[in-house]
Amino acid sequence: MIKRYFTLLIIVLISMRLSAQVWVAPAENETKKSPFAFDDASRKAGAEIYMTNCKSCHGEPGKNNAVLLVPPPPDMSSVKVQANSDGAIQYKIAVGRGLMPSFKNTIPSTDVWKVISFLRSFNDKYVQEVSKNDGGGASVPNVKIKLNWLKESGQIQISLTAPSKEKGIQPVSAAEVKIFAKRYFGNLPVDEPRNTDALGKAVFNFPKDLPGDSIGSVQLLAVLSNDAFGDVKVDTTMSIGVPTYRAPLNEQRAMWNVVSKTPIWLLLAYTIAVLGAWGFIIYVFLQIRAISKEGSGKDTESAA
Amino acid sequence: MASEVNTDFLHNKKLDSIAADILRPVGITQGFIVWMGFLGISLMACIYAYYIQWDKGLIVTGLRDYISWGMYIANFVFFVATSLVGMLISSVLGLIGFKWVKPIARIAEIIAVAFAAIAGLVIVSDMGRPERLPYVFMYGRIQSPIIWDVTVVTTYLVISTLLYFLPMIPDLAISKGRIGHTPKWLQKTYQILSVNWNHTPKQYKILLKAVRIMLILIIPTAFAIHTVTSWLFAVTLRPGWDSSIFGPYFLTGAFVAGSAAVVIMMYFVRTNYKLDKYLTEHHFDMMGKLLVLVSIVYLYFNINEYLVPGYKMKTAEAIHLNDLFVGEWAFMFWSVQLLGLVIPILLLLFKFFRKPFPMFVISIVVLIAAWFKRLIIVVPTQDHPFLPIQHVPKAWMVYQPTVVESAITIGTLLLVVIIITVLVKFFPVIPIWEMAEEQNEIDSKSKE
Structure with missing residues (x-):
């Protein structure tokens, strides 16, 4: 009990501290x-x-x-x-x-x-100061991101290049790159963000147990966030995940599924009941015919 | 029904008088023409109401998004319920060996056939797009209780028709020479329907076997038909419907409605056709006792159905129960429970009230209450969906049946009455040969 009050007190204190x-x-x-x-x-x-x-x-x-x-x-x-x-x-x-x-x-x-x-836009007095991107030597547009799968080590190697007027295509060094695996509801970060080396390369460890689709494909998103370049993104699919087959929910027989996916027990129960009942009904119709045959040719009023 | 028939009754003189009594009302009389004319003209008005609904859609009814099951579905449940009495009387009581059900059995089967035949039409009346009816068979899912319902209603109708027709074959043979006063086409019909019957022991043997098979088969079918009808409600989570005893609750309620309908028809047949020799006070007395029995069983299920959720008072159930007990529905609810169940039970305990006329009056009240009971089962639950009704016109929140809707419902009832009238007027309403056989037994015993 005391422990609980203590915890509560800490929470209150922290939130007060934060707000203060x-x-x-x-x-x-x-x-x-x-x-x-x-x-x-x-x-x-x-x-x-x-x-x-x-x-x-x-x-x-x-x-x-x-x-x-x-x-x-x-x-x-x-x-x-x-x-x-x-x-x-x-x-x-x-x-x-x-x-x-x-x-x-x-x-x-x-x-x-x-x-x-x-x-x-809710502040009338606001006047914007735009980042002075004078470029210098570092600011180069059209950065290219390339992803390579290093099969031996199970790593993803990334290389950044950018064209420069003087020297042709050059590696981009010391830029922070992040890799994500795409999934439903947000992206999953793969490894920590890394900075490219002098050759414009960085290596990311890729988890061995990350599920992919039925052939192991994983959609990767490499992002370079740098104010000098703006956002540079690249989207690629690589077959490096664990092949995973997830049966669709409507694949199995179920009460709520379509008629061709009726549960077996229900199909049997329904069929047996219907065939059983109608089998007897047809039998009785045949009996009416038998009665008619039995009496044909005889004088029907004679007995009465 | 006995397992063997002593055909001596065919030579007993009393057969003639029994056949004469029972066949006297058969045929087209002036009263019949007037009565059918009245029914026909009334039906025309109802068909016109249905034409309006066909043309404009369900908007001409009081049904809206929230309360989408109203009078029609209540009427459907009532029809299925009433038709179950055929099973109770000919099958359950007949197979046990109660002799007094013999003259009543055919009346019960007529009710079963008439109500089951029209029940299917009632469902169609609730469809906004009735031309899509074939889709039920083309795209229906076996998992859906609707398909089970369609299947069992059809099966029940066929078995009931056979149970009406089979025991009548010997009667048709006996009658065909004795209905000279009727139109030629009716005599021809008797000729065809009596399927060369000439009372040979072999024919009786085949017939009794066939009847016995149907009498047994109709028991599970009848249980299935009304249990499945109850499942149309009980497989949902809604308060008032979400109940595990809905199957037996519906089934026992059905016997109350059906027994009342049988008594009403017995009274009409007895007084109009002067058949009091065959439908005696004893038969009314026994039907009275039967009505008390089934009413007590139904009351027991009612107590279960309302007391158990009433004790727990889960939020949604509480709203529903308050509505029934003290709210908007209270007047109808208590009228139905008292007039349709409690008071009839108390009255019928006394021998005086089991006489034909008091029984007749009580049964009419019971049958009307039974109809409203279905309305109470169907509609109030939809007044309170789990998500509150908001921002909709007032007319959507309260179910107010329209004239068109009521006319269509009355139309279906008229159709039932027409079927009953036709069957009663064109065919012997009391089994001649079984009456004669019974008489013969009495005679041979008295000779000994």
């Missing part, structure tokens, strides 16, 4: 800026993403209809929220805290910026 504590983004995130200018298209796309992922707790901005949780999810149009820099909001969405989940694996960073674009 000011949430500050790290300095390098604080100054981060969107790689693109916010416009009507980005606001519209952001609104859609917000309504599917954020509204369930935060409610609609400006309507004060957030869910009653402790600590309360703030209204996104509030002064407190709008006081954050773009980079800080981006960080908080990506990392999360307490009841606020981390969205870094669910919503790609470009989409997070679109959400921020939508949220800023």
